[in-house]
Every structure is written in C-alpha cells, then in structure tokens.
Amino acid sequence: MPKRRKVGNLLALAVLSALVQRPMHPYEIATALRAWGKDQDMEIKWGSFYTVIRNLDRHEMIAAVESVREGRRPERTVYRITDAGRAELVDWARELVSTPMPEHPRFRAGLSVLAALHPDEATALLRQRLGLLVDAITADRATLDEHLRAIPRLFLVETEYDLAMREAEAAWLRALLDELTSGTYPGLDTWRAFHETGEMPAELTELAERTSPPD
Helix, strand or coil, rough: CCCCCCCCCCCHHHHHHHHCCCCCCHHHHHHHHHHCCCCCCCCHHHHHHHHHHHHHHHHCCCCEEEEECCCCCCCEEEEEEHHHHEEEEEEHHHHHHHCCCCCCHHHHHHHCCCHHHHHHHHHHHHHHHHHHHHHHHHHHHHHHHHHHHCCCCHHHHHHHHHHHHHHHHHHHHHHHHHHHCCCCCCCCHHHHHHHCCCCCCHHHHHHHHHHHCCC
C-alpha cells in the first residue's frame, strides 16, 4: 500500500525535485518544471500549484529564505528544500520506483468495452491506433537519440520507459490484429453473430448470468 503523505499531490514531488537543485521562487519553479517536461511525466494541475507550495511550507518540507523584487513586479518569496523535504523526496521516489500500483490508462477502458463494436470496426480502429502508435514511436526514437547526444541518459530514463511501453503495445496490437484478421481469435464468430443478428448468443447470456452479483 502507498504511504499516506502529508502533501500527497504529485506536484509536490515535482516541486521538491526542482528545489533540490537550488533555491527558487514559485515562478522559477513552475518555469523549470515546464521546461523539464515534468507535466508529461506526471499529472500536474497547475491550478493547485500555489496551494502545494503553501502546504509544503506548512509541513516544513520547504522554507522561505528571502523575498526578492524585480522592477515593478510583486515581491516574490524564494524557497529552499529542507532536510525533511529531501527525506520526503527520496522516500517518495523509492516508493514509486519499487512498488507497482494499479494504473488505469484510457486504452484499457476502451478494451474493456470492445465487445460493443462490430469486430470489423474494432479491427479497423485498432489498425488505425497501431499506425498512429508507429508514427509516435518513430518520432520519439529520433527525439531520444538526439537528446542522448547532449543530455545524460540518467535524465532521459523516463522517456526510454515511455518508448518501451509504446513498443510493447505495438507488438501486442500486431499480434491481436493478426488473430482478428486471420479469424483465429477465440469467440470471433460469436462476437460477429451478436452484432449481425442483434441477439445475445446463449453462451454469452449464460456467462452474464454466472457473473452477475446475487440479488
């Protein structure tokens, strides 16, 4: 089970990862996170950014060191990471790296209701997805190769992971499409008959009744 954290918003993890570099004021932190693509690594809701800053300060994971003013701009508070903040950053990173947790991507949700589509339409849509995925893999591979010439691999490991997951999905899609197009996918005739007759096959009705919760 994941640990209950004093500031559980993943944006807090991103803020701590920025402040471990050097003290910054909130605008600098947000600018750095955007430049580093942290909003692609995790779900970041920028509307909660200043709330997260305040909560990290309240729980003494960051601390104000000075206030600065640039020209006519409002005064800005510069924060540093505290020992408690460093400990939280390391502990959180350990948990995320070591412990698998259920994740619910949108594609999985679509697959869970794939039977709602006629198998021919499902096949065409999956083939469309595969084409887009292959294009993305090609572009991502080129971008990664370019970045590796200038950026240490350690700071691109999450990009490698994304690419590996996309390549695995593409391989799985190719295998699934091969079964669908060759007619070897189990239950394909039953799936097709349901859409072409509008009647639920007896075996699917029986399955639904077996798996329905009791009254």
